[in-house]
Amino acid sequence: MLTLDDFTPVTLEDRAFFLDLYARYPQQHSDMSFVTMMCWNHYAHYAYARVGDGVVIMSVIEGEKTFRGPIGPRDPAALEEVLDLAVREGCAAPYYVFDEETLDWVKALYPGLAFRSDRDFADYVYLASDLDDLPGKKYLTIRGHLNRFRRSCEPVVEEMHAEDLAEVREFLKKWCAWRHCDESPVLAEEKEAVLYAMDHFSDLGLSGLMIRVNGAIAAISVYDDLNPDTALIHFEKGLPDCEGVYKAVNQEAARLLAPDRTYINRESDVGVPGLREAKLRYHPHHMAEVYVAEKTDLEKRHQGRGEI
Known part of the structure; x- marks a missing residue:
């Protein structure tokens, strides 16, 4: 089970790791940039964890935790772990998606899960x-x-x-x-x-x-x-x-x-x-849109369908 103890703070020494990750899985939104994470680390306190062959990123702003990922191969079990952690530890709106392809993948696995577009951060x-x-x-x-x-x-x-x-x-x-x-x-x-x-x-x-x-x-x-x-x-x-x-x-x-x-x-x-x-x-x-899932919706994501 993925827990907060699995996360490591993002540091400058992680640049090669993220450059390799993003070369294989290119990003579309500035929030996912390694430079953004480092320059704003004093404010957002970024950390990452490996889940299967993917990577999950957490930020903590004024004590409120949000999650994005897994970045990597499409792994439904890894996604389920991230969403479970978001429900257990996240703020009221704890899970973010920063590209349309990932949004489509998550919605295909959880057809009833609602996302809202955050226009202010697009x-x-x-x-x-x-x-x-x-x-x-x-x-x-x-x-x-x-x-x-x-x-x-x-x-x-x-x-x-x-x-x-x-x-x-x-x-x-x-x-x-x-x-x-x-x-x-x-x-x-x-x-x-x-x-x-x-x-x-x-x-x-x-x-x-x-x-x-x-x-x-x-x-x-x-x-x-x-x-x-x-x-x-x-x-x-x-x-x-x-x-x-x-x-x-x-x-x-x-x-x-x-x-x-x-x-x-x-x-x-x-x-x-x-x-x-x-x-x-x-x-x-x-x-480059930003999509957010509320904790109350994440808690209900399995309603009306079987477990993955």
Whole structure:
């Protein structure tokens, strides 16, 4: 029987293990990214356990446990163990699914099990070529803002390297002072996440770019690959000195990524209205959905059918 004692905290030393796992079972949502788990580990306290030939991931946020998996071969017995554990130890909504294929598999095994879609945490996935080229009338306004930005601010774009990280940290301190990070619980957690990414930039296999205005860093983008077709933007920050800098860093990242990736995942809007409006303005190709099962539904999952 799977228990909490079977779980081991996710650490940086587990990177090779997760890279191998995800190479065999590619992921679609940013929440499943190893970089995401490491950068937000201080907040979500990720741990993993092996069940059969698969892997189960648990997160603990403010004492509430949630589970996802098993990641690996389709194993009904392993899934049953995960769902049993979610019922015993999880919060009110303890089981998450982050891709349509897994959702279809779980529903085929448990036809009566209800899932709800969590729109606030669905990732926005764009065609990389769209974010690079900004084609057609639907991007006309954005192209106009970019043209004004480039005329007025004369930006210089550089790829981010290890020798730049100390300067990037100073930029992030300025960004946090502007956004009053320490006065906002959400931004305070994000500050810790992005500084962790800078402290472990090479160890995490991250890449990034910087936009300079008058020699100083005005914006950054930090990213890696979520799967062979999709780049994942983990952090994107800009200072308010030059209007349009966020649009510029968005396009410049796409310009670097588009030759080798079909899609760019720009994560969710976490239910923030202004952020949702901004992300929709770039016309996502599709959403990487999140599906959640409530504990009360998990407890009733065998009603009306035999045991697997």
